[in-house]
Amino acid sequence: MTIANWCVLAACLLPTATVGLAKLASARLPSGGGRYNNKQPREWAAGLSGWQARANAAQMNGFESLPLFIAAVVLAQQAHADQARVDLLALGFIGLRLAYIGLYLANVDALRTVVWFAGVVVAIALLAMG
Template sequence: MTIANWCVLAACMLPAATVGLAKLASAKLPSGAGRYDNKQPRDWAAGLTGWQARANAAQMNGFEILPLFIAAVVLAQQGHGDQGRIDTLALGFIGLRLVYIALYLANVDALRTLVWFAGVGVSIALLAMG
């Protein structure tokens, strides 16, 4: 497996890890007082506030950007683009996603948006290699 393929796997796991932070933080709460409820996960998520709500939103955004990134990596590799460059761009995308998540959790909206655009730009650069 190439580094870019490992990055696709990482990108697929990031949304679950992001909301997992919110779930983990709620584990210390008493049942019925905001603790994660696996029987009603959507109801639990709807009641989130603060950084936990932002973690859930970052999770959703991670799922939204995922198809573009996966398609970009696959098409760049199918187009026989330079694998070293594909790997570098894919690693850059993962790095940007990690920064994006941190900025989202910290509620730094303007910089977060710039980082999001950079991630889209990386995916477009990958697509152009195809």
């Protein structure tokens, strides 16, 4: 597997890991007092606030960013683009996604938007290689 392929796997796992932080933090709460409820996960998510709500929103955005990134990596590799460059851009995308998640959790909205946009630009650069 190429580095870019590992990055696709990482991008697929990041959203689940992001909301997993919110679920894990709720484990110490009493049952019925905000603890994650696997029987009603949507209702639990709807009642979130603060950083946990932002973690859930970052999760959703992570899933939204996947199609473009996955398609970009696949098409660049199918076109036999320079693999080192594909790998570098894919790593850049993952780095930007990690920064985005951190900024989202910290509630740094303006910079978060800039980082999100940079991630889109990196994915489009990958796509253009295809």
